[in-house]
Amino acid sequence: MSINNINNGLSSNPQLDNQRATQQASNAKTSGAQPQSAEDSVSLTQSAQHLHSMQNKALEAPVNQEKVEQLRNSILNGEYRINPEALANKIAKMESEIFGL
Numbered sequence: 001m002s003i004n005n006i007n008n009g010l011s012s013n014p015q016l017d018n019q020r021a022t023q024q025a026s027n028a029k030t031s032g033a034q035p036q037s038a039e040d041s042v043s044l045t046q047s048a049q050h051l052h053s054m055q056n057k058a059l060e061a062p063v064n065q066e067k068v069e070q071l072r073n074s075i076l077n078g079e080y081r082i083n084p085e086a087l088a089n090k091i092a093k094m095e096s097e098i099f100g101l
Contacts, residue, residue: 044052074080 071080
């Protein structure tokens with residue numbers, strides 16, 4: 001069985017790829033052709049826009065550095081304990097606020 005069209009004709013040799021790119025660039029210069037610029041556009045869903053807005057608000061929120069240092073030290077020292085039930089309740093509450101459940 002033969003395998004044809006491996007990598008869709010793409011080379012796995014970076015040196016050869018670089019030579020081809022240089023040659024194409026010089027051909028474009030000598031022929032006087034201007035590279036055409038493509039215009040791309042993106043549209044975000046309302047959910048993505050909402051998520052982006054929430055991320056920006058989180059970045060702007062004040063941070064209690066003293067509390068962060070206390071938590072960091074207790075984690076590093078192995079003294080930080082997690083209450084699984086309280087954590088599960090907070091996750092459920094957050095999901096109901098986000099998704100309106």
